[in-house]
Amino acid sequence: MNYRGVVLDVDGTVVRGDEAIPGALDGLAAVDAAGLDRLFVSNNPTKAPVAYEARLRGAGIDATADEVVTSGTTTTAYLADRHPGARTFCVGEAGFRDQLRDAGLELVGPGDDPEVVVVAIDREFHYDDLRDANRALRSGAAFYGTDPDVIIPTADGDIPGSGAIINAVAGVAERDPDAILGKPSKVAQEYVLDKLGLPPEEVLIVGDRLDTDIAFGLDAGMGTALVRTGVTDDAALAASEYEPDYVLDGLGDIGRIVSE
Numbered sequence: 001m002n003y004r005g006v007v008l009d010v011d012g013t014v015v016r017g018d019e020a021i022p023g024a025l026d027g028l029a030a031v032d033a034a035g036l037d038r039l040f041v042s043n044n045p046t047k048a049p050v051a052y053e054a055r056l057r058g059a060g061i062d063a064t065a066d067e068v069v070t071s072g073t074t075t076t077a078y079l080a081d082r083h084p085g086a087r088t089f090c091v092g093e094a095g096f097r098d099q100l101r102d103a104g105l106e107l108v109g110p111g112d113d114p115e116v117v118v119v120a121i122d123r124e125f126h127y128d129d130l131r132d133a134n135r136a137l138r139s140g141a142a143f144y145g146t147d148p149d150v151i152i153p154t155a156d157g158d159i160p161g162s163g164a165i166i167n168a169v170a171g172v173a174e175r176d177p178d179a180i181l182g183k184p185s186k187v188a189q190e191y192v193l194d195k196l197g198l199p200p201e202e203v204l205i206v207g208d209r210l211d212t213d214i215a216f217g218l219d220a221g222m223g224t225a226l227v228r229t230g231v232t233d234d235a236a237l238a239a240s241e242y243e244p245d246y247v248l249d250g251l252g253d254i255g256r257i258v259s260e
Contacts, residue, residue: 003223003258005198006031007216009183009207010042010052012230013251017155020059021229023252028061030255037196038067041205043147043182043212045072045120045162046093071147071162071182072096074191075118076103078181079144083116089136091129091165092120096146110135119169119177120146121162130172137173147182149212153230183207184216193220204258206251208232210242218242227251 008014008031014024031038040052040063047055049068056063072095079086080103087108090097100118101107108114110132117136122129137143150163162182170176181187193200200221207213208230217224225246226232237247246257 002202003034003036003204004202005037005039005196005204006254006258007039007041007192007196007203007205007207007222008251009205009209009213009230010040010056011044012153012208013206013213013227014040014061015056015059016153016229018055018058019155020061021250023250025060027251027254030258033255034258036204036258037198039069039192039196040067041069041183041188041192043071043149043162044152045070045075045096045099045146045182047072047095048099049073051095069188069192069195071188072099072120074185074188075120075144075146075181076100076105077191078179078187079103079105079116079118083142086115087112088116088118089114089133089141090118090120091125091133091169092118092122092146093124096120113139114141116144117141117169118144118146119162119166121152121160122165125165125168130168133169134172137169137175143170143173143175143177145177145180147212148180149182149209151231153208158231183212184219186219189216189220206248206254210236210240210244214242214244217244223257225254225257 149161205217
């Protein structure tokens with residue numbers, strides 16, 4: 001298959017913590033040598049693209065903010081389009097909250113009649129946040145989540161992600177989110193493909209998660225490559241409903257795909 005673009009998951013695929021995963025730099029060099037356009041697409045909403053640029057450059061990767069899309073990016077764009085200027089109660093960290101403000105959304109407290117509740121990873125998540133989100137949702141606010149990742153890989157091991165907090169809020173409010181806007185959602189698919197300017201059949205996605213990265217690619221009609229450097233082991237792969245086109249030991253092996 002002759003690919004013209006590649007979508008690269010970040011954590012567990014390109015970096016772990018602030019360090020490049022062994023072989024990742026070689027894989028990125030192979031992508032460059034093949035002349036492919038690339039996007040780094042992460043389900044971590046805590047940092048804006050400019051912060052990801054600094055993080056990737058710190059790991060030895062020559063990246064720009066324009067090459068980065070996060071679940072915060074897609075969520076912010078969706079809310080700004082569907083709920084412009086809305087009173088928004090946010091469970092999330094400062095970097096995500098700043099993105100919402102910059103897009104013109106009004107961040108408010110639970111007593112300010114929120115029109116929207118949006119939930120993301122928040123490493124200072126508190127019982128009061130759960131109570132306040134529940135109050136707003138039971139008053140009729142729209143409900144959105146950034147991404148479904150229940151766990152995320154870090155240099156110190158797996159930690160709870162946005163999905164864990166979204167599930168807690170959904171459970172107490174007894175309602176599902178109206179949409180979850182990171183990978184593998186159609187909102188994220190459309191955003192990424194529009195940014196690349198390519199049809200899906202000319203794009204390869206490389207990631208370490210079956211239910212987000214690989215599901216994202218399969219649903220969109222992209223080529224899919226799973227790497228074993230993140231959260232998916234052989235047992236999970238064998239049991240999964242999602243079957244990637246390729247299984248790689250790591251990003252360093254991507255040359256055998258993009259040079260075909």
